[in-house]
């Protein structure tokens with residue numbers, strides 16, 4: 628598997644009993660670099676419950692398990708890392724707490740936020756939303772130029788997120804995204820989550836193999 632761009636899977640917003648089997652099916656569908664548990668507004672006990680259920684499934688397949696929003700809990704539960712937004716607490720404190728683990732930071736569509744995250748020691752920066760999404764209300768719109776600029780001047784991996792599907796992802800891959808983060812493209816795939824993962828993998832591979840589309844000019 629070409630590792631120049633990989634799939635970053637995020638859980639559906641709500642998990643039903645038996646979700647473990649859906650996750651196993653998804654991970655059978657192909658390459659997934661990491662899984663983020665994202666249960667907005669769920670009680671702490673529920674997040675702990677699902678971390679204990681899902682983390683072993685992911686880790687047994689070499690899929691890194693990241694927790695959304697809560698770095699202290701990620702450290703306490705032995706997660707591989709955490710993803711934090713701009714309002715999700717103290718990034719520098721999280722960096723210390725998650726020493727040796729993965730820390731990703733949402734940077735919306737901002738070069739400044741991304742450079743600040745990079746200087747702070749983030750393992751990746753996340754840009755979005757690239758496309759309209761029904762998974763979450765978004766207030767920022769990221770574009771290819773940002774992704775292309777970041778990947779040409781920075782070593783820190785970039786994650787692209789927001790409305791990404793197998794049908795629309797090629798320009799993001801060709802602009803240099805290191806990871807494509809998706810919810811709906813996998814969990815809402817009409818043929819099931821394994822087909823969703825397989826379709827994303829195939830689309831990424833096709834985009835990497837295709838002649839590179841013209842990249843937008845970089846501002847300074």
Ligand SMILES: Cc1ncc(COP(=O)(O)OP(=O)(O)O)c(N)n1
Nearest residue numbers: 695710711712713733753786788808
């Ligand atoms: C990979 C990735 N990128 C961005 C986000 C969004 O994080 P945030 O802005 O904190 O919003 P919530 O996801 O917490 O609603 C993410 N979770 N993962």
Ligand SMILES: Cc1nc(C(=O)O)sc1CCOP(=O)(O)O
Nearest residue numbers: 755756760762789790809810811
């Ligand atoms: C969780 C999240 N964060 C976003 C951002 O722009 O920061 S967009 C988003 C939702 C991603 O879900 P889907 O792949 O279904 O669009």
Ligand SMILES: [Mg+2]
Nearest residue numbers: 696711712715
């Ligand atoms: Mg958050």
